[in-house]
Amino acid sequence: MSAEAFEAVVTTHHAEIFRYLRRVIGRGDDADDLSQETFLRAYRAYRSLPRDANVRAWLFSIATNLAKNHFRSETRRRRAYGEVRASTREAVDSAPEAVLVSRETGALVEGIVGRLPLKQRLAFTQRKIHGLDYEAIGRSLGCSAESARAHVFQALRKIRQGLDGHGLLPEESQP
Amino acid sequence: MSDKPAVCIQIKDDLLAVAMGEATPSAVRRVERHLAACAPCRREFQEYRAVDNAVTTLREDPLPSGRLAQARERLETRLADLRRRLLTYRIFPSPLGHILIARSELGISLVEYLERGTSLRASRLSHEPGVEIVGDGGELEAPSRELLEYLDGRRKHLEWPLDLRLARSDFQRTVLQATAALPYGAVIPYAGIAQEVGKAAAVRAVAQALRWNPLPIVIPCHRVIGTSGALTGYAGGKVGLKQRLLSLEGVPTTKRAGVLGITPQAMYILYPGEQEYCLPTCPSFSTHRPAPLTRFASRESAEAAGFAPCTTCRPDLHPISR
Numbered sequence: 487m488s489a490e491a492f493e494a495v496v497t498t499h500h501a502e503i504f505r506y507l508r509r510v511i512g513r514g515d516d517a518d519d520l521s522q523e524t525f526l527r528a529y530r531a532y533r534s535l536p537r538d539a540n541v542r543a544w545l546f547s548i549a550t551n552l553a554k555n556h557f558r559s560e561t562r563r564r565r566a567y568g569e570v571r572a573s574t575r576e577a578v579d580s581a582p583e584a585v586l587v588s589r590e591t592g593a594l595v596e597g598i599v600g601r602l603p604l605k606q607r608l609a610f611t612q613r614k615i616h617g618l619d620y621e622a623i624g625r626s627l628g629c630s631a632e633s634a635r636a637h638v639f640q641a642l643r644k645i646r647q648g649l650d651g652h653g654l655l656p657e658e659s660q661p
Numbered sequence: 662m663s664d665k666p667a668v669c670i671q672i673k674d675d676l677l678a679v680a681m682g683e684a685t686p687s688a689v690r691r692v693e694r695h696l697a698a699c700a701p702c703r704r705e706f707q708e709y710r711a712v713d714n715a716v717t718t719l720r721e722d723p724l725p726s727g728r729l730a731q732a733r734e735r736l737e738t739r740l741a742d743l744r745r746r747l748l749t750y751r752i753f754p755s756p757l758g759h760i761l762i763a764r765s766e767l768g769i770s771l772v773e774y775l776e777r778g779t780s781l782r783a784s785r786l787s788h789e790p791g792v793e794i795v796g797d798g799g800e801l802e803a804p805s806r807e808l809l810e811y812l813d814g815r816r817k818h819l820e821w822p823l824d825l826r827l828a829r830s831d832f833q834r835t836v837l838q839a840t841a842a843l844p845y846g847a848v849i850p851y852a853g854i855a856q857e858v859g860k861a862a863a864v865r866a867v868a869q870a871l872r873w874n875p876l877p878i879v880i881p882c883h884r885v886i887g888t889s890g891a892l893t894g895y896a897g898g899k900v901g902l903k904q905r906l907l908s909l910e911g912v913p914t915t916k917r918a919g920v921l922g923i924t925p926q927a928m929y930i931l932y933p934g935e936q937e938y939c940l941p942t943c944p945s946f947s948t949h950r951p952a953p954l955t956r957f958a959s960r961e962s963a964e965a966a967g968f969a970p971c972t973t974c975r976p977d978l979h980p981i982s983r
Contacts, residue, residue: 496736504732505722518732525736526743533749533798592718599719614716639677646705646712 492532495541496525502542502616503549509611510553520556524549543622550608550626557604591652598648602641605629609637668695669702676702680709747793750786751801752779756812757902761786762801763794768822769804771875774896789827808878814909817845819879827875832858836870843884846910846962847931848923850888853953856933872897883907888953891922911958913983927983928956929963929976938963940981943974 503524507517527548535544599607605627612618612626613634620631620638627634672695678684679692696703748770750763759779763771763786777783786794810816823841828834839857843849855867871882877896883906887893892914895903904914904921913924931938933952938960939945957963960976970977 496733496740500733500736501729504729505724508722508724509719518735521732522736522739526739529740529743530747530793530795533800534796535798591715595712595715596719614713615720639674642677642681642709642712645716646708649708649712649715651708 492529495528495532495545499542499545500525503545506546506611506616507549507553509615510550510608511556516556520549520552523552527552540622543618543625546612546616546618546622547626550612553608554604591649594649594652595645598645599641602644606637606641606644609634610641613638614642665701666699669699672702676706677709680706681713743793746791747795748786749795749797749801750781750784751797751805752781752784753805753809754779755809757905759783760805760808762804762808764797764801764804765824765826767824767826769876769879770824770827772808772877772879773875774877774899774902811878812909817910821879823876823879825875829873830870832860832863832866833870833873836867837874837876837880840871840874840882840885841880843881844957844962844966845881846912846958847955847966848884848886848907848912848928849955850953851885851893852888853933853955854885856953868893878906881906884910886923889922890925891920911962913958923956925956927981928958929960929981931955931957931963931968936968937971938968938976939971940974940976940979943971945971945973 500521504517504521507520507524511517511520524545528545535541599610602610608627609623612623613620620634623634623638624631627637629637672692675684675688675692676695679689684692692706696706744766748763748765750761750771752759752761752775754760757774759775761771761773761775761781761784762769763773771784771786773784773786775783781787781794786792804819804821807816807819807821811819825834825837828837835858836854839854851864851867851871852861854871855861855864858867860866867885871885872894874880874882874896877883883895883903892900892903892907894900900921907914907923913927914921915924916922926941928941929938930941930943930946932946932949932954938957957966957968960970960980964970
């Protein structure tokens with residue numbers, strides 16, 4: 487890959503990687519710093535990347551590793567959870583009345599996701615928000631595709647339990 | 662302990678997979694059959710469908726306006742800084758021992774004879790302040806091959822873009838630029854380079870500048886010798902390599918009283934500023950003031966560098982025989 491091609495990589499993927507990191511580590515400056523670090527690391531390494539490599543999955547993998555390192559500090563982890571919940575409340579407060587119910591459910595889901603164990607949160611976000619395949623998610627987490635899928639399914643079970651029926655089904659469909 | 666029936670427990674992964682649209686056709690059929698008969702699982706299935714719908718709302722990211730643009734701008738600034746500092750390198754074996762070659766975005770910035778090993782740790786790069794070093798992904802393959810062709814005598818020129826930022830001073834850069842212009846098969850005294858850069862008295866400083874040449878071979882400091890014709894030093898004590906590189910270009914060398922030097926009587930000469938090269942016995946030299954002479958190994962090397970045979974001594978009619 488040439489230096490020009492790397493410019494194209496930045497143009498294509500920066501916004502998505504930045505959003506991914508905001509989702510998994512919170513919306514403070516840390517997500518910005520880590521998205522920059524993702525692309526700086528990628529720049530150092532892209533020469534060795536095979537021609538047929540999946541660049542998007544590779545960038546997610548770098549970003550995921552940085553996120554994992556970031557969360558090794560428990561203090562940081564707690565602060566980030568606080569930030570996710572605070573911004574969730576803002577989103578709910580400012581939403582128009584008509585979309586409040588669905589937004590509220592979305593906000594509840596986001597809150598539950600924010601409290602998931604790290605691997606489940608990373609796997610869930612990559613799969614359900616960004617649509618990566620389990621092979622790629624497994625590589626980024628250092629586990630098999632099957633384990634990546636198990637993390638995602640576990641996250642979905644916890645979301646369902648956490649919602650405890652809230653906003654899940656309209657009244658008429660309840661038994 | 663779950664009080665669910667065993668069949669519901671067995672099917673729970675498939676049920677979730679079907680709700681997420683990720684199941685195989687056979688699992689879909691199995692789950693559909695079960696759901697038709699099991700109301701609690703039907704409800705669970707519908708709840709997972711609802712979870713999947715709720716998750717789609719998370720795909721919208723309320724990114725404050727300008728935030729992304731600011732992040733991108735900061736990234737571009739840091740990438741530009743990294744591009745300036747980043748060097749890629751490759752180490753390969755050669756007839757002169759292991760060689761490390763490194764390049765930046767501007768060009769080749771280092772050619773180094775590795776003496777103390779075959780890894781990056783043996784290189785001056787590992788101590789170079791302000792640079793970042795990564796292994797090359799193939800872009801140094803061609804320069805490495807060309808360098809080997811040069812050392813094998815199959816190539817006379819290395820036409821690489823050069824990056825002289827590893828030079829230690831502006832003076833050294835100027836000396837290196839003057840040295841880079843020396844033609845294949847020619848030698849010149851340190852005093853000649855000193856004169857070339859406009860500091861005729863700075864002969865020792867020129868020798869020091871070339872001692873730390875970051876780009877040996879491609880900036881041919883091996884073509885710079887003592888005024889007496891002695892090869893003097895090369896890259897800090899590697900005078901044997903200097904002799905090999907000069908021999909490759911056809912420059913005759915001999916050892917006299919333990920000192921390696923060129924054989925001046927076996928080389929053509931060029932007076933500074935002249936356009937014609939001469940035999941060392943040319944009578945016109947008696948009229949010239951003493952000056953640092955360029956010497957050529959052969960008529961071909963002198964003529965390839967753009968010089969014509971002298972019309973007085975006629976080296977074209979009376980070539981030096983060795």
